[in-house]
Amino acid sequence: xxxxxxxxxxxAPRRCALPPLLRYPTVDELGARAAALVARxxxxxxxxxxxxxxxxxxxxxxxxxxxxxxxxxxAGPHANEPVGGATVLLLAERALADPRLxxxxxATWNLLLCLDPDGLxxxxxWLTGPYxxxxxxxxxxxxxxxxxxxxxxxxxxxxxxxETRALLALQDELKPFFQCSLHGVDVGxxxxxLTRDLPGLAQSLSxxxxxxxxxxxxxxxxxxxxxxxxxxxxxxxxxxxxxxVEAITEAAVESTWYHPHRHGTVTAVVEAPMWGVDGVADGxxxxxxxxxxxxxxxxxxxxxxxxxxxxARVRPHAAAVPDAARLLAPVDDYLLVCPGLADAWDPDxxxxxxxxxxxxxxxxLTALRIAGRRLALRTAGLLHQLVTRAGRDPAGVLAELDRxxxxxxxxxxxxxxARWIPVPxxxxxxxxxxxxxxELARRHAGFRSGEPDWGCEPVVPMHRE
Numbered sequence: 001x002x003x004x005x006x007x008x009x010x011x012a013p014r015r016c017a018l019p020p021l022l023r024y025p026t027v028d029e030l031g032a033r034a035a036a037l038v039a040r041x042x043x044x045x046x047x048x049x050x051x052x053x054x055x056x057x058x059x060x061x062x063x064x065x066x067x068x069x070x071x072x073x074x075a076g077p078h079a080n081e082p083v084g085g086a087t088v089l090l091l092a093e094r095a096l097a098d099p100r101l102x103x104x105x106x107a108t109w110n111l112l113l114c115l116d117p118d119g120l121x122x123x124x125x126w127l128t129g130p131y132x133x134x135x136x137x138x139x140x141x142x143x144x145x146x147x148x149x150x151x152x153x154x155x156x157x158x159x160x161x162x163e164t165r166a167l168l169a170l171q172d173e174l175k176p177f178f179q180c181s182l183h184g185v186d187v188g189x190x191x192x193x194l195t196r197d198l199p200g201l202a203q204s205l206s207x208x209x210x211x212x213x214x215x216x217x218x219x220x221x222x223x224x225x226x227x228x229x230x231x232x233x234x235x236x237x238x239x240x241x242x243x244x245v246e247a248i249t250e251a252a253v254e255s256t257w258y259h260p261h262r263h264g265t266v267t268a269v270v271e272a273p274m275w276g277v278d279g280v281a282d283g284x285x286x287x288x289x290x291x292x293x294x295x296x297x298x299x300x301x302x303x304x305x306x307x308x309x310x311x312a313r314v315r316p317h318a319a320a321v322p323d324a325a326r327l328l329a330p331v332d333d334y335l336l337v338c339p340g341l342a343d344a345w346d347p348d349x350x351x352x353x354x355x356x357x358x359x360x361x362x363x364x365l366t367a368l369r370i371a372g373r374r375l376a377l378r379t380a381g382l383l384h385q386l387v388t389r390a391g392r393d394p395a396g397v398l399a400e401l402d403r404x405x406x407x408x409x410x411x412x413x414x415x416x417x418a419r420w421i422p423v424p425x426x427x428x429x430x431x432x433x434x435x436x437x438x439e440l441a442r443r444h445a446g447f448r449s450g451e452p453d454w455g456c457e458p459v460v461p462m463h464r465e
Contacts, residue, residue: 021089023129023423024082027057027120030113033089034062041096050112051166057117059166062088064095064109065102069445071438072176074112074167074256077150077183079119080142082127083272084182086427088113091434101435105442110174115149115163122326131420133275133409136186137381144329150181152254167256175263178441180434181256185273187370187418189217189280190429191232192437193269195257198444201268202230204436214273214421214429215281219364221371222271225355231283236269264445268437272430275418279366290347292365293357296372297346303376304338306404307383311335313395314383321389327382334379341372370416373408380404 025033038045044064051059073091075084088111095101095109102109114120119141120127126139146153149163159165171179185191190209192201209216209232216232223234239254257267286292311331318324343349345357345368358364384401387393412418 020424021086021427024127025085025089026124026127027114027117030085030089031058031060034060034092034111034113037062037089037092037096044096044102045092050170051162053116053118053163054161055118055121057121059115059117059163060113061170062092062111062113064092064111065107067102067105067107069105069107069442070110070174070176071107071178071180071441072110072112072171072174072260073180073182073434074115074150075182076112076114076116076120077181078142078148079116080123080140080186081182081184082120082123083184083274083423083426083430085114085120086423087182087272087430087434090427090431094431094435101438107438107442110170110176112167112170115167116143119143131274133187133412133418134405136274137377137405137409138384140378140381141327141385142330142378143326144333147326147329150256152256152259155254156259164256168259171256171260171263171265176260176265177263177445178438179257179260179265179267180437181267181269182430182434183269183271184426185217185271187273187275187374187412187416188220188277188367189215189232189273190433191217191220191223191234191271192433193223193226193234193236193271194229194266195236195261196266197229197235198266198268198437198440200440201437202233204440205230205232205433208429208432208436212425212429212432213276214425215276215278217271217273217280217363217367218283219280219361219367220271221367224364224368225358236267266441266444268434268441270430270433270437272426272433273421274426275412276421277366277370277412277416277418279416280363280370282362282366284362286360286362286365289360289365293345293347293360293368296365296369297342297349300338300342300345300372300375303372304335304342307376307379308335310380310383310395310397310400313397314386317390317394318386321386323389324386327386331379331382334375338372338375341375345372366416370412373411377405377408380408 034047038047046063048061049058050061073088075088092111122141123139126135149161152159156168159168192205218231226237227235229235239258318328344354380401387398
C-alpha cells in the first residue's frame with residue numbers, strides 16, 4: 001500500500017518532471033519550460049496568452065487541472081525578484097504529480113509566469129549567476145513606481161499599463177478563491193502578507209523556515225505599521241488614496257492584491273529572501289533602540305546627500321543613454337522618499353509630526369538598517385548602469401560609484417551577516433508556503449461570507465518601498 005504524504009510534497013518523479021532549476025530562469029526559459037510541461041501532459045496542463053507587455057512580450061498563463069475553483073499565482077510582479085518564476089514551475093510540477101491539489105481540491109492552478117517580462121529582461125545581466133551582492137546591485141533594475149504593474153494609483157478604471165489591465169481582466173474572469181503574489185527580498189528574511197487571515201499559516205511558515213534554513217522576518221520594513229497575524233505574517237490593510245510620496249513609501253493606493261477582494265478572494269504575498277540575514281529573526285528587545293535609529297537615520301541622510309550630488313553630475317549627460325528615462329525614474333523615486341523616511345525613523349524629529357513607530361525589536365532595527373542601505377545601493381547601482389551604458393564617464397563618477405557599491409555590499413556581508421540562499425532553496429521555500437496557504441484558504445473559503453466588511457475598518461498606512 002502506498003504511504004500517504006502531505007499534499008504538495010515531492011513524490012516519485014513522473015513523466016512531467018523537468019530537469020531541476022539551479023538558477024533563476026530567464027523570460028524565454030520560463031516560456032520554454034512551461035511549453036515542455038504542456039507537451040508532456042496536454043490533458044492536464046495548457047498554456048495561453050492573456051496579454052502582451054509594453055515591449056510586445058506575451059504574458060503566458062500556465063493552467064493545471066480542471067477544477068471549478070481557481071487559484072491564481074502571479075510571478076514576477078517586481079522585475080528584480082525572479083524567484084517566482086522558478087516557484088511557479090515547481091508548483092506546476094507538484095500539481096501535475098499530486099491529484100489532491102487539483103481533482104481532490106476541485107481546483108485549477110493558474111500560474112502567470114511573469115507579470116513584468118520587460119523588467120525581468122533588464123536584469124538578465126546578473127540573473128543567471130554567478131550570484132554576488134555587488135553583481136546584483138550593479139545590474140539591478142526595477143521600474144519607477146508608476147510603471148510597476150501591481151499598483152493602481154488611479155484605481156482599476158484608470159489602469160494604463162497593459163500588464164496591469166491583463167491581470168485585472170484575469171482576476172475578474174477567474175474570480176479566484178485564492179491569489180498569491182510571489183515576491184523576493186534581496187537581503188533579509190521570508191514573510192507573508194495577507195488580505196484576510198489564514199489561521200495556522202504562521203505555524204506552517206515557521207516549520208518550513210526551520211526545515212530549509214530560511215530566516216523569518218519578524219519586523220519587516222514593508223509591514224512596519226501593519227497588524228501582525230503571527231510571527232512573520234502580516235495583515236495588509238485596506239488601501240487608501242494619498243500623495244505620491246505616501247504611495248511609494250506606504251503603498252497607500254489600490255492594488256491588484258485587493259482588486260479581487262469583492263469575489264471573496266484571499267491574497268497572500270509570499271516573500272522569499274535571496275541573501276538571508278539571521279538578525280531579522282531576532283525578536284529580542286534592543287538595548288538602546290533610539291541610538292540605533294539615530295544611526296540608521298543619519299546614515300540614510302548622508303547617503304542621500306552623496307547620491308544627489310552624483311546624480312546632479314550625471315543627469316546632464318544622461319540624454320545620450322538609451323533607456324535613460326527608465327533608469328532615472330526609480331532613482332528619482334528613491335531620492336524623493338529617503339529624507340522623509342530618515343525623519344520618520346529619527347526619534348529626535350517631531351516637527352512635522354510623524355506617525356509614531358511601533359515598539360521595536362532587534363528584528364525591526366535590523367530590517368530598517370537593511371532597508372535604508374538598500375535604497376542607497378539600488379540608487380548607486382542604477383547610476384552605475386547609466387554611466388556604464390554611456391560608454392564614457394564625463395562626470396568622473398564611475399570610480400566613486402564602484403567604491404560605494406563595494407563598501408555598502410561589504411557592510412551587508414560583514415556587518416549584517418548576509419548569506420546567499422541557493423535558488424532551489426528559495427523556490428522550495430516559496431512553493432511550500434504557497435501550498436500551505438492554498439490548503440488553508442481552501443478550508444476556510446466557506447466561512448468568509450460571515451466576515452465583516454473590511455472596507456469599514458480603520459485605515460492603517462501601508463509601508464512599502
